[in-house]
Amino acid sequence: MNQLSKKTTVTVRKQYEVGEPIVMLTAFDYLTASWLDQCGVDIILVGDSLGMTFKGESNTLSVTVEEMAYHTRVVSRGAQHAMVVSDMPFLSYQTSSEDAIRNCGVMLKQAGAHAVKLEGGLAMAARIHAVVETGIPVMGHIGMQPQQVMHYGGFPVIGKDRVAVEKLWEDAKAVQDAGVFALVIESVPAAVAKALTARLRIPTIGIGAGSGCSGQVLVTQDLLGFFTEFKPKFVKRYAELAGTALRGIDSFVKDVRNGDFPDEEHSYALGDESLLKSLDEIFS
Numbered sequence: 107m108n109q110l111s112k113k114t115t116v117t118v119r120k121q122y123e124v125g126e127p128i129v130m131l132t133a134f135d136y137l138t139a140s141w142l143d144q145c146g147v148d149i150i151l152v153g154d155s156l157g158m159t160f161k162g163e164s165n166t167l168s169v170t171v172e173e174m175a176y177h178t179r180v181v182s183r184g185a186q187h188a189m190v191v192s193d194m195p196f197l198s199y200q201t202s203s204e205d206a207i208r209n210c211g212v213m214l215k216q217a218g219a220h221a222v223k224l225e226g227g228l229a230m231a232a233r234i235h236a237v238v239e240t241g242i243p244v245m246g247h248i249g250m251q252p253q254q255v256m257h258y259g260g261f262p263v264i265g266k267d268r269v270a271v272e273k274l275w276e277d278a279k280a281v282q283d284a285g286v287f288a289l290v291i292e293s294v295p296a297a298v299a300k301a302l303t304a305r306l307r308i309p310t311i312g313i314g315a316g317s318g319c320s321g322q323v324l325v326t327q328d329l330l331g332f333f334t335e336f337k338p339k340f341v342k343r344y345a346e347l348a349g350t351a352l353r354g355i356d357s358f359v360k361d362v363r364n365g366d367f368p369d370e371e372h373s374y375a376l377g378d379e380s381l382l383k384s385l386d387e388i389f390s
Contacts (some may be wrong), residue, residue, distance in 0.1 A: 113148050113189035115221065115243045115287045121148065121321075122309035128288070128321025130191075130311055131329075134160050134177045138326060139184030147188050149311075151223065151323060152178045154193040155252070159327045165255045169195040171209050175217040182218030191245055192219035196253045199224055203236035210237050210244075223290065225251040227277020231284040238285035246286035248277045249315065250293035261338075263314075265298040278302050290323065291315040293340070314340030 121128050130149040133139040134156045142150050156177060157166040171194075178192040192213040199206035206224075213219040221243035224234055234244050249264045265271050274294065281289060288309045291299045296316020303310045303319050312319030324341060327333065331346040361367035376382050 111187050113187060115189075118148065118189065118288060118309065122288075128309055128311060130321060130323035131326045132156075132159075132323070133181045133184070133326060136180045136184040139181040139188075139190075140186075142326070143185050143188050148321070149323075150181060150185050150188045150190050152181050152190065152192045152219070153325065154195045155325050159325060159332070166252045167196045167255070169193075171195060171198050171212060174198075175212055178213055178217035178219050189220045190218065191221045191223050192217060193223050199233050199237070200226075200230070203233055206233045206237050207240050207242075210242050211240070214242055221245055221287070223247055225253050226281075227273070228280040231280040234281055234284040234286060244284075244286050245288045245290060245311075246281035246284075247290040247292065248274060248281065249291045249299075252292075261293065263293045263295065265294045271298055274298065274302065275305075278306055282306055282308050288320075291319060314338065 118128060128149065129147050130151055131142050131147050132151045132153040132155060133142055134152065139150055152174065154166040154169045154174065156173070157163045157169040160177075161168070174192055174195055178190065182190050194206075194210060194213070198209040210222045210224075213222050222237070223245040224230060224237070225247040226233070227246075227248045234246065238244050250258070250261060252261070255261065265274050278289065278291075286308060288311055289306065290311050290313065291302065292312075293314040294302075294312075294316075296318060299310065299312055299315035300318025309320035311321040311323050313323045328337065328341040329344045331343045331348050334348045337343065358367065
């Protein structure tokens with residue numbers, strides 16, 4: 107592959123400077139990563155959302171560094187052009203700068219990521235700065251932070267009163283100063299996210315934050331309709347693959363039980379008529 111075609115923090119910065127929207131989607135496996143890559147997605151996020159969409163957990167807290175490294179490795183194989191960003195899981199960086207550097211380093215050195223994503227604003231600015239200083243690119247994440255789910259008691263919208271908006275601005279400035287190359291803003295009123303974006307010097311990537319950000323991200327399984335029972339307000343369904351998959355599987359089950367699959371078209375012929383006639387003798 108021509109390395110000039112590979113997305114990097116530099117190309118993302120150039121997109122931001124010329125006003126070209128940045129597209130980011132999640133992947134946890136090789137096939138999905140290759141699909142996103144073929145469609146021209148700029149950044150593939152190996153999100154700790156795999157705790158919910160892949161592992162079936164109710165939140166992201168159980169995800170480990172080892173699991174993130176594994177999924178990042180397989181996604182990296184499918185991303186020929188897109189930049190791969192790996193989420194750092196809960197307690198992999200909050201405990202100390204040393205832990206943060208070591209665990210973030212695993213994602214680049216062993217798993218093939220090009221950058222990592224850390225949740226947190228002012229409280230995590232020192233951790234972010236320490237990681238950036240080692241040469242590891244960091245994407246920030248403010249607003250609703252899924253790793254704070256126990257603190258929130260759910261998944262709320264952040265920034266609906268003056269105090270919360272002032273805190274968002276404080277957090278955004280802190281992580282910008284710490285050296286993040288881009289900033290995810292999640293579940294924030296559109297007007298607030300737009301105002302933040304206009305005042306920052308780095309690209310913002312919104313999820314549930316309106317159209318005023320520099321780019322957008324969604325969980326791929328959400329936009330493709332893998333789940334029928336759960337759809338956040340900010341998700342637009344671009345396909346309904348759960349229904350398609352269920353219909354296909356149901357048809358297979360019925361065909362097998364009715365003896366309709368496999369048929370002659372989907373079976374291998376022996377080809378040797380003399381051998382065919384000898385089968386009873388061979389197996390007697």
